Amino acid sequence: MAMETLNVNADAQPLDFHHPFTPYDVQIEFMRAVYGVLEEGNGQVGILESPTGTGKSLSLICSALTWLRTHKRSAYESGLQETAKNMAGEPDWMIDIALRRKREELTRKWEEREARLERIRAREKMMEEKGRGSKRQRVDEGRARKKEVDEEREFWIGEMDGDDDVPSDDPLSMLSKETRELMSRVGMGRAQAEEEEDEGEQEDEIKIYYTSRTHSQLTQFISELRRPVFPPSVPADTISGSKEGGKPPAETVKQVPLSSRQKLCINPSVARLGSLSAINDRCTELQQSKSKGRCAFMPNAENLKETHKFRDAVFATLPDIEDMHQIGKGLQVCPYYASRTAIPGAEVITLPYPLLLQKSAREALGIKLEGNVVIIDEAHNIMDAVANVYAAEVRLSELRRARQMLGVYVKRFGKKLKGENRVMVAQLGKVVESLTDWLAGSLQTKADQGIADANALLKHRGADQINLYELIKYIHDSKLAYKVEGYAAHIEEQDSAPTESKAKASTPVLHTLVSFLTALTNLSTEGRIFFEKLPRPSSDIKLSYLLLSPTHAFSSIAQSARAVVLAGGTMSPFDDYKGHLFPTLPPAKITTLSCGHVIPPSNLCVWTLGSSRPSNNPALAPDAFEFSFQKRSDRAMVQQLGLAVVNICSVVPDGVVVFFPSYGYLDQVVTMWQAAEPAAPKSIWERLAARKVVFRETKGGSSDEVLQEYTQAIMSPEKQGPAKSTQTGALLLSVVGGKMSEGINFSDRLGRCVVIVGLPYPNINSPEWKARIEYIESSTASRLLGAEPGLNADAEPSMTSKEQAQATAKQEARDFYENACMRAVNQSIGRAIRHRNDYAAIVLVDRRFGTERIQTKLPGWIRGGMVEGSETKGMQGLMGALNGFFRSKRGL
Structure with a gap:
């Protein structure tokens, strides 16, 4: 995949990205690409691939925060220049005094804020060292106890309150007028407080919105965010102490994690409801002016001081979601609402996919993307994520x-x-x-x-x-x-028996x-x-x-943000992101990059097994491996596949993971392997069990339990009981797109070889895929016909134009279908190599992996590790390659 020209001057002085370690070349390349996209701005998009194990998250942090702090210092100087420009014609001494006063004022505010946050950090550290924590007031547990319910007050729909002066698009319009006024006083909602009862007034600064798929991935990102140290957002020579030669203080990143009420609510009577929808409704119900027992944790005029303490504690400690919950609980103020007071002064805001992708969720949280940066990590999921949100x-x-x-x-x-x-x-x-x-x-x-x-x-x-x-x-x-x-x-x-446990919602x-x-x-x-x-x-x-x-749903993000970065370990192939997320964006505004791996070339062996015996043209070979839907049930081919896996297990040490196209096909293959062979003393299954301890992923089964047993068989084989002396390691039979194919770490001994069986194309005859293909064909044809140069919009298009548009549309639909397959393959392949010293073999069992069309859709680092011509060398060639590869690693 060709890379667009990066908008970073190669002749300029090398950038210091403040990486906490010595970065690899691929990390420097990745960070320069991110920096270039953000610096260019103006709706620029980066689609960047950096393999798992290359420190992608840390590279994103270092490049994005380096750009942000540089941008802030530039804005600081630009503000001074604007002041000087506005005073043009005044005496130089007056301009100098004005600039000096403004510089001192800006620096004073920065120093006071940093000093306040440092005091909070020191206090937290002291309490941790003493091991007693803060003396926090606890919520009255009596509020959560069962009490007599006034049914009419609680459940009857009375006359609805109405406020004609509230805009219908105001995300806080469901709240009472009194509540909105109180929220306004603490800097929340559309109206901002004119003055705060706090000297640390926050300005709305440029931000980085970072989103990922899961809560655990966001927590890991925040953990990585604590590693690097960045220079201050004001010029170092203006800070007290630096003028005398002292080292200017570092500035901690101001980060705010946003989440749902389900994770942040500290009101026991609401949090116990369990479901997100019930919690949302009950929370807003408790804000209504007629509500009995209004929520005591809602930020208001009485707890304004605690709300500001919450904001400062967030800025001082780089918290994750659990920390936010504890901070709010300790201060007796709602973390869900109070976190919004920290948004204006934040530099990095972390949030899960749904809160970013839904416009209504962004409005409810007060998220403004205009002029800000959006970074979407694990972005290979983004199109599915948009579909899932809606x-x-x-x-x-x-x-x-x-x-x-x-x-x-x-x-x-x-x-x-x-x-x-x-x-x-x-x-x-x-x-x-x-x-x-x-x-x-x-x-x-x-x-x-x-x-x-x-x-x-x-x-x-x-x-x-x-x-x-x-x-x-x-x-x-x-x-x-x-x-x-x-x-x-x-x-x-009420109807449940007294002896029964508490009724479920x-x-x-x-x-x-x-x-x-x-x-x-x-x-x-x-x-x-x-x-x-x-x-x-x-x-x-x-x-x-x-x-x-996803085009229409994603367009509001792409059109609003200063820059959007899609980053992932397996983004290849790139075309779908361009065609379905940014179809109208000029190519000059899209930067693509596929980074190499940090491992040396000798640590990777990629082999395409096209047939069981050598053949110059595997497509015509009678024993070719082709696991298409029409041919995958061929018993002879399945038996040859079994023999191939047996031979692989005899050479590869420790762990071997085999990915099949579907659970149904895995079951079918296992049944064939378990069947006795007339001419052989043992079945394929028995031969596999003699080589390695065999595990199998099942649909709906516990992946954690299987993974734990598989790991134990490799790392502590003696705990598996009296195994046969010929067994070395374990074999895991899994499924592409299953629980083991994404998010599972098969590093080092757990994944010395990954085998991909066939191409896992989705069922094109399913109603969902039929509808997708039909939509892509019709929308693409309409777009092409409407954009054709010289075509009169009122005139009937020529048959040639229609035929060309329809042919192009059909090809785009086929590419989308194939790309969905290859993204799943690439995810499975990426489970093995996880760090610089790791090594593994990748075996692609299907002759179609040897075609140029398929190979161009593999990540660049996989293509670079392919053994040239391997698809023609058969099983004998594979065994020789694996023997040589692992023999060279025995001394490591």
Whole structure:
């Protein structure tokens, strides 16, 4: 993959990225690429690949923070120059005095802030050393105890409060006027406090928004963020002490981790609800002006001092989410809301994918991307992540449960419901009935899955006459889902026997339904609705919404941010990110980079096994390995595969991991291997077990347990019991795209060889993939025809134009399909090499891996380690290569 020209002057003085270790060449290349994208700005995009084990996270931190601090110092000087420019014509001595005063004022603020944070750090350290922690007031546990419930006050939908002066797009509009005023006084929401009761007033500075897929990955990032030391964000020569030759103090990075209420709520009566949707509704319910027992932890005028202490503690300590929870609990102030007071002065804000990818979530948290930097780590998941954020599903069993809960609720409160409340509850009932009727009818048909017509779903019971936008808004504003489900849970708890354990909160089926109804309001061209019967004996059926294209959902991020960096260990192939996330962005605005690995070339052996015997053309060889859907069940080929794995296990020490295309095919292969062979004394399975302890990943099984046993068999074989003397190490049979193929570390002895069996293409005949392919073809053709030079928009396009556009669109759809396969392969391959001194062999078992089309979609470091012509040398050639490779490593 060709790399776009980097916008960093190669002749300029080398940048000091303040890396805590001596960086490798590939790390310097990666950091220069990130720095160049951020410096260029103006909507620049970087798609950067750095293999796992090359210190990608630390390289991202060092390059991004070096740029940010340099940018801040430049802005500092630019501000002084602007002051001088505005005083043009004044005497030089007046300009000098004005500049000196401004410089002293800016530096004084910086020094006072850093001194305050240093005092907090010193206090925290002292308490840790004394081992007694801070004397924190504890939450009154009595609030969480069961108490008599005023049903009408708690669950009845009374007259809704309304504020005509609140903009409808205000994410805090669900709160009462009083609450919004209190939040405004602590610097939260749209209105900012004109003055703070604190001398550390924060300015809204340029920020880096860093997001990753999982909570543990964000925690690891924050841990890495604590390693480097960066120069201050003001010129060093202005800081006290530096003028006398002293070393200027380092400036700790101001980092704020954002998360959901589910992880940050410290109110026991809310946190115990469990589900995110119930917690969200109950939290906002407790902010309403008529709410009984309003949340005591909400930032307000009375706890303004604690809120500012929370902000300063966050800036002083580089906390993760657990730390935020503890800081808030110690100060008795809500970490979810109080964290927003730290956003204006933050340099780095960490958050999980959903909080960045959803516009409504960004607005609710006060996140502004304009002029700021967005870094998306583990970005090979980003298109799936966008689809998952907007995905929704609902089951027939859930709809029946919703209908039951609505019936119970209406029976209790129906006579008290007035006006709009009565109408809207009835409308929700009609929608539930219509969806129930459609799914119940589909359950009786022969088709197990297919595409559902959105209009047909609501044609029963007059539901097609209902305005879904108004109904969804009403449910959100009135907290109807929370009230109905809360009342149902309350009744269940009352009806439970005294000896029973505490009743579990009811499944939030109405929240699930609302998410699905919201998906129905999306543009019909961008998504599809599917139905699927669930496996027996459930006798259930579900509706699922699938977002077909991430372009529109991601466009608000790409268009707002100063720069966007997509970084990952296995980003290849790059074309999908360009075509589906940034389809209208000029090539000059996209920088791509595929870094090499930090390991020496001698530590990697990549072999393509095209056939069991040598053949100049494996495609025509009768014993060729081709695990296509049509040929993968061939018994002779499966037996040859088994013999290949047996031979690999006889040469490779310690751990061997074999990835199959699917769980179903893994089961099929194992069954064939376990069957006795007429001409052989032992089955393939028995031969494998004689070489290594064999483990197998199962769908729905515990991957942690299998991984633990596999590790133990390699690292402590004596604990496995009386093993045969011929057994050395372990063999793990896994699945591409399964739990073992991503996020699992097979470093060193755990993964001396990774075998990929076939190309794991998705099922192109599934309704979901049919819809994806159809969407890509139609949208690509429309885009090409509309953008063709010289084509009159009102004129009928020529047949040549149509044919060319359609041919190009079909090819793009095929590439997207193949790229999805190769991304999964690349993820599995990346499980083995994890650090500079690691070494491993990669065996690609399928003749198609030897084709140029497939090889160009492998990461550059894998292509660099390929043995040229290996696809023609058969099993004998592979054994020779593996023998030589591992013989050379025995002395390590």
